[in-house]
Amino acid sequence: MTLPSAAEKALLAFTALGGWEQRARLLMQWGDSLEPLSDIERSDEQRVHGCESNVWLVAEPRAGRWHFRAYSDARLLRGLLALLLARVDGLPAEELSAIDLPGWFEQLGLGRQLSPSRSNGLNAVLRRMQELIGT
Structure with missing residues (x-):
């Protein structure tokens, strides 16, 4: 399975860093680059359940593939x-x-930085992605 180009870029960027503080800074920068969701898209229908924090997820088909947008507070x-x-x-x-x-x-x-609750939340997001596309 080959990685999407954005994943390749992430892998190169994060593995080039030495410690958690540098990775945390880069993590925040990646989070700031998320495509914004409108107020309508941040509705209960788009909310991912199973996350401690609020997370909203939108799935859009594009040329036979899926594109996702997400946001958290x-x-x-x-x-x-x-x-x-x-x-x-x-x-x-x-x-x-x-x-x-x-x-x-x-x-x-x-x-190592994925606490059990963060891990559970990310798994809930992945499960929701799979539900939205019908797998």
Whole structure:
């Protein structure tokens, strides 16, 4: 399975950094780059349940592939969402259902920073993506 170009870019950027503080700064920058969601898109229908923080997710088909946009009111989680979106954007449905989320964050050097609640929240987002596209 090849990585989407945004995921390749994330992998290069994060693995080039030495410590958690540098990765945390970069994580915040990635979170700031999320495409904004409108007030209408931040509705209960788009809210992902199973996250401690508020997370909203929108799925849009584009040329036979899926494009996702997400937002959270928690800054660190926005960065993690941006990295999740980079990993899954444009994948066909069958590849989306085979994503190894813990493995992806380990590759980025962020595995130890994923608390059980953050991990559960990101898994809830991935499950919601799969529900939205019908896998």
